[in-house]
Amino acid sequence: MGKTLAEKILSAKSGTDARAGDIVISRVDFAFVQDTTGPLTLRQFQESGFTRPASPQACAIFMDHAAPSPNREQANDHLFLRRFASETGCQLFEVGQGVCHQIVAEQFACPGDVIVGADSHTVTGGALGAFATGMGSSDVAIAMALGKNWFRVPATIKIDVTGRFPKGVYVKDLILYLIGKIGAEGANYKALEFTGPAVARMTVSQRLTIANMAVEAGAKVGLFPADEVTGAYLEAQGRGARYRPLQPDDDAVYERVIEINAGRLVPTVARPHTVDNTAAVTELKGTKIQQVFIGTCTSGRLEDLAIAARILRGKQKHKDVRLLVAPASRAVMEAALRAGYIRTLVKAGAIILPAGCAACLGVHQGVLGDGESCLSTANRNFKGRMGNPDSFIYLASPATAAASALTGEITDPREVL
Amino acid sequence: MTGALLRGKVHKFGDDISTDLIIPGRYARLRSNLPELAKHVLEDADPDFVNRVRPGDFVVGGDNFGQGSSREHAPLVIKMAGVSAILAKSVARIFFRNAINQGLPVLICDTDRLADGDELEIDLLGGTVKDVTNGAVLTFGKMPQVMVNILNEGGLIPYIRKHGDLKL
Numbered sequence: 001m002g003k004t005l006a007e008k009i010l011s012a013k014s015g016t017d018a019r020a021g022d023i024v025i026s027r028v029d030f031a032f033v034q035d036t037t038g039p040l041t042l043r044q045f046q047e048s049g050f051t052r053p054a055s056p057q058a059c060a061i062f063m064d065h066a067a068p069s070p071n072r073e074q075a076n077d078h079l080f081l082r083r084f085a086s087e088t089g090c091q092l093f094e095v096g097q098g099v100c101h102q103i104v105a106e107q108f109a110c111p112g113d114v115i116v117g118a119d120s121h122t123v124t125g126g127a128l129g130a131f132a133t134g135m136g137s138s139d140v141a142i143a144m145a146l147g148k149n150w151f152r153v154p155a156t157i158k159i160d161v162t163g164r165f166p167k168g169v170y171v172k173d174l175i176l177y178l179i180g181k182i183g184a185e186g187a188n189y190k191a192l193e194f195t196g197p198a199v200a201r202m203t204v205s206q207r208l209t210i211a212n213m214a215v216e217a218g219a220k221v222g223l224f225p226a227d228e229v230t231g232a233y234l235e236a237q238g239r240g241a242r243y244r245p246l247q248p249d250d251d252a253v254y255e256r257v258i259e260i261n262a263g264r265l266v267p268t269v270a271r272p273h274t275v276d277n278t279a280a281v282t283e284l285k286g287t288k289i290q291q292v293f294i295g296t297c298t299s300g301r302l303e304d305l306a307i308a309a310r311i312l313r314g315k316q317k318h319k320d321v322r323l324l325v326a327p328a329s330r331a332v333m334e335a336a337l338r339a340g341y342i343r344t345l346v347k348a349g350a351i352i353l354p355a356g357c358a359a360c361l362g363v364h365q366g367v368l369g370d371g372e373s374c375l376s377t378a379n380r381n382f383k384g385r386m387g388n389p390d391s392f393i394y395l396a397s398p399a400t401a402a403a404s405a406l407t408g409e410i411t412d413p414r415e416v417l
Numbered sequence: 418m419t420g421a422l423l424r425g426k427v428h429k430f431g432d433d434i435s436t437d438l439i440i441p442g443r444y445a446r447l448r449s450n451l452p453e454l455a456k457h458v459l460e461d462a463d464p465d466f467v468n469r470v471r472p473g474d475f476v477v478g479g480d481n482f483g484q485g486s487s488r489e490h491a492p493l494v495i496k497m498a499g500v501s502a503i504l505a506k507s508v509a510r511i512f513f514r515n516a517i518n519q520g521l522p523v524l525i526c527d528t529d530r531l532a533d534g535d536e537l538e539i540d541l542l543g544g545t546v547k548d549v550t551n552g553a554v555l556t557f558g559k560m561p562q563v564m565v566n567i568l569n570e571g572g573l574i575p576y577i578r579k580h581g582d583l584k585l
Contacts, residue, residue, distance in 0.1 A: 023561055025585060036445045037488055048577045066445060073446040080449070120487040120511055136489035136515035138573040142583060150563050150583060184433060185481040189510050218484070220510055274433055361442040361486075382435040382485060387443045389461040 002249025004156040005223040006191040009131040009246075013114045020155040020253070029113040031143040032060040034100045035067060036363070037118035039077045041137035042084045045144055054147030056089030060108070062100035063093065064356040070364035090144075098329025098355040101125070101297040104132070105208055106331055110234065110242040111226030116143045121297050121379065123214045127207035128233070129226030129246045134215060154191040154220045155255040157182075158248075161198040163263030168414035170307070171206040172299055172377065172397035174260065175213045176268040180278030182258070188218030190255065193248060195225060198262045204233040205303040212298045213379050216275040267413055269375075270395040273383040281400055284410040291374040292317075292405040293359045293366060294350075294398050295326030299377035302335045304398040309341040311402035311416055317349035318408030324366050325350045326358035348405075362387030375404045421542045423501045423522075425473035429533035430462055432479035436486040436512065438462040440494050448490055455497040472499035475537055477528050479505065483512025492516035502539060504528050504546065504557075517564045520572035524557040531555075 003011065007018050014024035031053075033041045038061055045053075053059045061081050069075040078095070085092035093103055100117065101124035109115060111129030115122060118140040125132030133151075135143070143149045159178065165171075179186070192214045194207070202210075207224045214222025224230075226246035234243045267281040294300070294308050305327065317323045325345050327333040333355050336342045342352060353359070359366025360378045367387030368374055374386060374393050381393035396404075399413035406416065438461045440454065447454040459466045459476075476495055482505035483491060492515045495503065502522040506529070516523045524539070526546055531537070535550040546555040559565075563585055570576035577583065 023563060023585060025583060036442070036448060039449050040489060040493075044574050048574050049581075071446045073449065077449055118487055118489075120485065122487075134487040134511055136487050136511060136518055138489060138518035139514065142573060142577055145577070146583060148583065150585065152561065184484060185507060185509065188481070188507065218481070218509060361445075362437075363442050363445045367443070380437075380485065382437040384437045384441040384443070384461045387441075389441070 001253060002251035004191065004252045004254065005129070005193050005225065005246065005248050006131060006154050006156055006221060009112055009114065010151060010153050012112060018153045020153050022153045023150060024153060025148055025150050026114050027148050028116055028143040030058050030108050030115045031140055032062060032100060032104065033118040033140060034065050035063045035074070035077060035081060036065040037137055038081050041118050041141045044138055045141040048141060048145060050145040052088055053090060053144040057091065059144045060091040060093060061085050062103065063095045064099045065361060066363045067095040067356045068354065096330060096354050096356065098332070099297040099300070099357055101212065102301070102328035102332065106237055106329060110239065111230060111244055111246040116140055116149060120215045121212055123219065123222045124208055124212040124297055126211040126214065126222040127204060127224050128230055129224060131221055133220050154189060156191040156193050157187055158254040158257045159192055159194045160257060160259045161194065161196040161262055162259065163198055163261040165262045165265065168267055168399060168417050169265045170397040170399060171202065171209045173265050173268040174262060175210045176270050176278050176395065177265055178260065179213065179217045179276050180268070182217055184216065184274055184276040185218040187214070190219055192217065192219045192222045194222070199224065200227060203303065204229060205301045208301065209298055216379055267397065267400050269400065269410060270381055272381055272392040272394065275381060275395065281396065281410060281412045285412065287410040288373065289321060289375045289404060289409060290372040291322045291324065291366060291368060292401050293324045293374055293376040293378065294401050295328065295353070295358055296360045296378040297328055298379040299398050300326055300328030300332065302332050304377065305336045305341045306339065307398045308402040309344040311399060311413065312348035312405065313344050315348055315406055317405045320408050321405050323350040323405045324353055324359055326353035327355045330355045359386060361385060375401050375410060377401050421540065423473065423539040423541065425475050425501055425537060426471065427475055427477045427531050427533055427535040427537060428466060428470060429531065430476065430478045433481045433484055434462055434478050435484050436488050436491040439491040440488065451493065451497065454490060455494040458494040458498050467498060470498050470500065473501045474499065475502050475504055476500050477504045477531050479528060480507045482508045484509040487511045489515040489519065492519045492521050496521045504531065517568050518573040520568060522568060526555040526557040
């Protein structure tokens with residue numbers, strides 16, 4: 001009987017014949033924290049009696065969620081994180097370097113790795129064929145200390161994607177459609193595995209967007225096969241030597257198979273206050289918004305900024321909309337500067353925020369006022385997520401976001417492309 | 418399991434209680450000051466919860482309790498409020514594990530039969546929830562042995578401090 005990607009990776013890393021439902025102790029290749037979960041994690045690490053990680057080079061601390069710090073308390077958290085890094089040899093990524101998940105993709109994740117992060121969107125690394133999953137502080141502290149942790153091997157739902165995306169429809173619309181279809185806990189405790197001809201054609205940037213949101217269906221991982229596209233990306237990022245192809249077995253056992261024809265998708269929006277509350281953009285036409293946010297680990301990469309810049313080039317954002325743009329990493333920021341996208345966006349009226357999480361989680365840089373609505377390219381629209389429980393968050397693609405910035409209301413990007 | 422018999426009152430919440438509703442990002446500045454952070458537990462779902470909850474009480478949710486962020490502060494502040502167990506029809510994966518790692522039992526059962534304010538008696542070893550107010554008796558499933566072992570030590574950090582290693 002063949003194996004899914006999740007079973008293959010956990011078999012290799014646990015030294016067992018791992019099957020869905022088994023509980024295994026697996027080696028952890030890379031463990032990380034960010035600045036809002038890091039202080040608790042590192043204190044727990046110390047309380048457990050450890051002074052040094054099993055492998056400091058395999059541990060990283062990212063300052064991205066409240067960066068630059070909006071207040072004294074979080075500035076002091078940053079001090080603690082810096083001190084811990086210098087005392088233990090953990091890798092430190094300073095304020096302005098970018099969102100942890102983007103940097104993990106750019107610099108660390110490789111096919112077959114097991115990666116844990118004290119952040120639910122750690123699943124992003126699945127785009128490169130890594131078993132990457134979010135855990136809480138205690139679990140990440142133990143993974144840092146011991147270089148291992150226990151895992152229940154997830155059953156897998158296979159998502160088979162065929163067809164070609166129509167004009168104005170993007171991978172963000174695909175993942176929103178899928179979450180709307182199976183629900184916010186449709187994949188709870190399970191792996192999502194993305195295959196099919198449309199997946200083979202996707203860039204790594206597109207795969208990262210999809211994998212990132214696997215957790216919004218409750219999934220433990222959102223896994224992609226490692227193929228030539230993965231290999232070329234790793235080569236370009238300077239770690240081509242770590243590429244190896246990784247595919248599920250033909251006779252792997254899936255709990256369920258869902259087929260999606262990308263050619264039939266339409267621009268999709270998640271309405272307040274759950275990610276699975278989706279609708280076609282056409283149903284929401286005319287919904288007024290006061291803020292547009294383009295960025296995050298979901299949709300803040302160069303390709304995303306290119307889509308937005310293309311729509312906004314030579315035009316002006318609506319006068320009643322604040323247009324916030326945060327590149328996912330410093331590398332993205334630099335590439336977007338070289339490509340002229342930042343200039344285009346600024347001329348269209350955008351406010352460029354530092355590379356990092358920015359407005360996504362309501363700690364700074366774009367908290368909403370009472371009754372205000374934001375159209376965001378992020379991954380989560382829960383009540384209170386952007387700092388105010390009396391505000392409303394809609395999630396969509398960078399194209400829908402850019403088109404809506406022009407009009408001040410939710411707008412179908414196919415009208416402006 | 419620890420504290421085999423639990424008694425307390427139901428504090429009932431709906432479906433999809435997210436970690437943002439349990440402890441929102443706008444209080445991230447208090448995450449290194451846990452007693453202050455805990456004053457805001459579940460504030461956006463029920464502003465009065467923190468005043469009504471008594472030691473030993475239960476947080477009862479519907480489907481997908483704890484969805485969202487990996488912040489372990491979420492079960493931590495619920496535990497700090499004195500809650501002795503969380504009951505729900507289903508629980509998001511990361512939250513479930515985080516609660517156990519904090520030594521806070523999470524019981525999956527048909528919470529539709531429990532109403533706000535009901536008195537419960539929970540037998541952790543026997544796997545039953547008795548609603549003293551309406552007479553209903555519910556059962557909850559077993560969790561993996563590794564989680565029982567962690568819960569028995571009061572959480573993952575105490576477990577590791579005692580055993581020095583992780584074993585199945």
